[in-house]
Amino acid sequence: MEEVLKSFKAQMYDRVSSPLTFSFVLSWCAWNYRFLLLIVGTNAASEKFAYVDAHLFATWQDYAFRGFLFPLCSALCYIYLYPAPARKVYEFTQSEAVKMKKAQQRIEDETPISEEEAAELRANMRKEKRDRADELDRADKLIKQLQDDLARLEVKPTTAEILYPSNSSSTELPTLTHEQYTLLHQIANFEDDFFDKNYFNSNADTSLANRKNNVDVLLERKLVNENFSSRGRTLDATPLGRKLLRAGHANSAEEMAGQ
Numbered sequence: 396m397e398e399v400l401k402s403f404k405a406q407m408y409d410r411v412s413s414p415l416t417f418s419f420v421l422s423w424c425a426w427n428y429r430f431l432l433l434i435v436g437t438n439a440a441s442e443k444f445a446y447v448d449a450h451l452f453a454t455w456q457d458y459a460f461r462g463f464l465f466p467l468c469s470a471l472c473y474i475y476l477y478p479a480p481a482r483k484v485y486e487f488t489q490s491e492a493v494k495m496k497k498a499q500q501r502i503e504d505e506t507p508i509s510e511e512e513a514a515e516l517r518a519n520m521r522k523e524k525r526d527r528a529d530e531l532d533r534a535d536k537l538i539k540q541l542q543d544d545l546a547r548l549e550v551k552p553t554t555a556e557i558l559y560p561s562n563s564s565s566t567e568l569p570t571l572t573h574e575q576y577t578l579l580h581q582i583a584n585f586e587d588d589f590f591d592k593n594y595f596n597s598n599a600d601t602s603l604a605n606r607k608n609n610v611d612v613l614l615e616r617k618l619v620n621e622n623f624s625s626r627g628r629t630l631d632a633t634p635l636g637r638k639l640l641r642a643g644h645a646n647s648a649e650e651m652a653g654q
Contacts, residue, residue, distance in 0.1 A: 418470035426465050427451070574601060575609045582619055583632035583640055590627050 424431060430451055433443050452458050508516070571579075582589045595606055610630070613619040618636035622629045632640070 414474055415470060418473045419466055422466035422469035422473070423462075425469070426461055571612075572609070574605070575612055578609050579613055579618055579632065579636055580640060582613075582630050583637055588624075588626075588629040589631065590629055591621075592627050 430447065433446060433451075436443065438446075452462065578594070581594075591610055594610070595603060597606075601609075610619075613630075613636070614621060617633055618639060619630045620633055622631065
């Protein structure tokens with residue numbers, strides 16, 4: 396039931412908002428204004444009906460012409476004939492308005508300004524110049540402050556901080572072993588995906604536990620990243636790991652023991 400009411404309301408709105416319906420209603424009211432005045436009058440209903448039957452709609456011609464044909468013709472004229480002259484009038488008035496603005500602008504351009512206006516204009520220009528200079532000074536100060544803040548934040552890390560990203564001091568941190576550095580070098584320079592399972596299954600001199608520990612150390616110190624796919628886990632060097640390799644700051648435990 397609710398859908399039927401919504402559909403009915405939508406159809407009624409479309410019909411009422413139609414230009415033909417709106418124009419016909421206005422035309423009908425104009426042709427039958429006496430009927431409308433009679434309705435809002437204070438006379439009795441019987442007297443109103445009698446007056447309508449006797450004077451307003453006495454014959455079928457009154458119903459046909461005044462009640463339908465005359466309002467319909469007026470509505471059609473309003474829809475089809477009125478827009479053409481209305482458009483011409485609108486174009487003429489707008490063109491005249493443009494001409495008026497051009498004439499006003501030309502007269503204002505040709506009219507010299509007074510001394511008071513010139514002085515006020517110069518004062519405004521000086522004030523605007525000062526405001527712009529102040530704004531530029533504030534911008535320069537802000538830029539310098541931001542540059543100083545950025546310089547304070549750009550603290551170069553030490554070698555120990557690059558190798559061992561933790562809160563401990565460099566003397567308390569363990570060093571990368573030769574095997575761990577070699578593994579990092581292999582991962583960074585491997586042309587294809589470096590699968591950890593290939594490293595674990597390789598014929599290396601170290602045990603499987605040591606090989607797994609090497610991978611865990613590199614992951615813990617954020618020197619490599621791990622990625623997972625349907626073929627297994629792959630490893631790739633992080634920017635920190637590549638920076639470590641470029642700087643050559645890897646010291647193996649065996650070399651330190653030899654020294």
